[in-house]
Amino acid sequence: MILHNTAQVNTRIDAGTILTIDDNFTTLTDHSLIIENGVITQISPTESVQHIIASEHYCLPNHVIIPGLINAHGHASMALLRGIANDLPLNIWLQEHIWPAEGKWVDSDFVSFGAKLAMAEMLKSGTTTFSDMYFFPEVVAQMAQTVGMRTQLACPILDFPTAWGSGPDEYIEKTLELHRAFESSDLVHMAFGPHAPYTVSDDPIRSLISAAREHSLPIQMHVHETQKEVNDAVTNSGKRPIKRLSELGLFDPDLNTQAVHMTALTESEISLLAKTNTSVIHCPESNMKLASGFCPTQALSAAGVNIALGTDGAASNNDLDMLGEMRTAALIAKGDTGDATALSAKECIRMATINGAKALGLEQLIGSLEVYKQADIVAIDLDHLNTLPSYDLPADIVYNTNASQVTHTWVNGKLLVDCGHLTGIDEDMLKDEARQWGQKIKSGNK
Ligand SMILES: [Zn+2]
Known part of the structure; x- marks a missing residue:
């Protein structure tokens, strides 16, 4: 017929x-x-x-x-460090727990399995695109292609050597190599991921800004995660981090700059972000769990700043659930401002979808x-x-x-x-392997 x-x-x-x-x-x-x-x-x-x-x-x-929800900031492989240190302030959590654990355990196997575990959790909770800032981004890229998930990999840049490289020059070179390798991929996009103002000095920041301009690559950086970060910078250099980064050229309408966290902002800093089309990636649960501070979403939104949403890593959240993150963003905005109209449900959904796409430069897709x-x-x-x-x-x-x-x-x-x-991952096997990793990390025997 x-x-x-x-x-x-x-x-x-x-x-x-x-x-x-x-x-x-x-x-x-x-x-x-x-x-x-x-x-x-x-x-x-x-x-x-x-x-x-x-x-x-x-x-x-x-x-x-x-x-599909867009998790605009995280460290996927840290799913393997979920809950390893809790109820601690950022500096102690990071310096006494996370960095030592990473120093001991992070290699390509850790990153590969951790990323797979995170992707499975994200897909099941409605996330289709995630931005990742972690070591061995080439391993996460391969896993994203295998799993079929979309990602922006903000390749880490720090002043000091890590398991991934010897220092800033090598990190920048590796980022550009990965950009060339994945340029034709429709799922994997590269970016520069300078870790934070207090871990990257001026020269590498100048170099990566120049490379980002030349190759049209986004830059994602933790900025103003805590008031302490701001205070320490003022004590050490006489400048607030945003002033220093602005003088280095990080905030510029010709760049795609994604500033993660952004607590402790002044009015003039908010207007600088608006003028330079800088996106803010708000990570409310991580900020609250580490008592980092409050990102002034209502003031940023009123100034016209594009605000996207991220979970941050599972070690400081402790899950990768963007529906939960939207809820927290809405509640924290109201609690912080005393204004129940702050950050409506519609605004939160935009933050987790189209604003995330704009932040990553993927809004056409x-x-x-x-x-x-x-x-x-x-x-x-x-x-x-x-x-x-x-x-x-x-x-x-x-x-x-x-x-x-x-x-x-x-x-x-x-x-x-x-x-x-x-559909593409055996969940029982994934859980078994996650338990085995947990036992190994808990035992301390590599
Ligand atoms: Zn982070």
């Missing part, structure tokens, strides 16, 4: 509701997404696409479909569900007691949806989570 007026496509998703996160925050009911070769090619009322036959057809009437964007898509099942009844969908997603309600995750049109199960 010949069927007339039919079309064959890769994937058709019939959705109860679609939150597009386009400029108008358009919400569609009973619409379908059509995906061909990893790209969204059509978004239309379901009744109008009945003639379209798909190799993979999903009927999700009780779900909301959203763009991802961050919203629009025709010709890549099919990075997440389905959340709303047929749960904690999401019924529903009056305000963005508020439901931010305030009362759990990561376990994520049922499907697609990256580049490829289904990586199906009915809550990873």
Whole structure:
């Protein structure tokens, strides 16, 4: 039998509701997404696409479909150090626990397995793109390609030698080598990742800014994580970190600069960020757990600064759940300002999607569900007691949806989570290996 007026496509998703996160925050009911070769090619009322036959057809009437979440800052492989040191301030946590553990354990095997563990957790909780700042980024790049996840790898740059290299010159050279190696990848994007103002001196910062300009690479850096960082810089150099970095040329509209944390900001610093199109990556749970301080999201937003959202590493969060991070961002903004209107649910969803895409320079590809964007898509099942009844969908997603309600995750049109199960990773084996790593690290015997 010949069927007339039919079309064959890769994937058709019939959705109860679609939150597009386009400029108008358009919400569609009973619409379908059509995906061909990893790209969204059509978004239309379901009744109008009945003639379209798909190799993979999903009927999700009780779900909301959203763009894949973008975790704009983290250290994926630190999933293996999840919970290793808790209830400590940043300097003690970092200097007495994390850096010694990393010195002992971090090698390419640690990074490879830690990244896989993190990617599995992120995919299952609706994250499709993550930015990573960690050693052996070439290993994370390979794992991201194997798993099928999208990533920005902010290759680490520090003044001192690490397991990954001898010092800043080698780190910068390796970053450029990786950029050349992955330039044609549609999943892996490179960036410079100078660790922090207190671990990178002026000359390497000048060098990486120059290389970033030449090769159009983003720069992601921890800046103003704590008031102590600011105070120490003023004591040591007479300058606040942002003033020093600004004089070195880090904040410039011609660069893609992503400043992570950004607590303890003055009004003039906020206006500098706005003027220079610098993105701020807000990591509220890590900031609260380490008592680092508060990123003034309301003031930044009012000034027009692009704010994205990140979990930071699992060692300071202690999970990689962007739905939880949105909730925390909303609550902390209200608690910090005493203003219940601060950081609305819609703003939080934008931070975790389109703002993250803008921060990473990927807004033409991802961050919203629009025709010709890549099919990075997440389905959340709303047929749960904690999401019924529903009056305000963005508020439901931010305030009362759990990561376990994520049922499907697609990256580049490829289904990586199906009915809550990873399609390409054996979860039982992954858990066994995570337990073995934990026992080994706890025993102290490498
Ligand atoms: Zn971090």
